[in-house]
Amino acid sequence: MNDHGLDTIVAGVCCRDVLADLSDFLDGALGAPRVAELQGHLAACSNCARFGGHIARTLTALRRAMPEETRDQGPAVLARIRAGR
Template sequence: MNDQGLDTMVAGVRCRDVLADLSEYLDGALNAPRVAQLQGHVAECSHCARFGGHIARTLTALRRAMPAETRDQGPAILARIAALPR
């Protein structure tokens, strides 16, 4: 999907907003009204449904492969990545 396609409005939500909230959605971190909005969008948008499915499968596989003792260290890992020289 090109950048222009990200502005597509489906079920009252733009594709770019679905993608921005996708990680939180998959983590179960969104409130019920927002979940309903995103699910309504994905139900009608084949691009977001396809992309979201790929991301969900990837995250699920990564989580399964990650040792249990490191699963809750996401924020610390992200901080270390952000501190790497560019």
């Protein structure tokens, strides 16, 4: 999807906003109203649905590959990555 496509509005939601919230959506970290908005968009936007599906499958595979004892350490790992360590 090119940058112009990210400005497309489907079901009242811009593709760019869907992509910004996709990780939280997949993690179940959004409230019900926002989830409903994103689900409506994803149901009608094949580009975002396809990309979201790829991301969901990737995250699922990564989570399955991660040893169970380290699964809750995600925020700490992310902080180290952002800090360049």
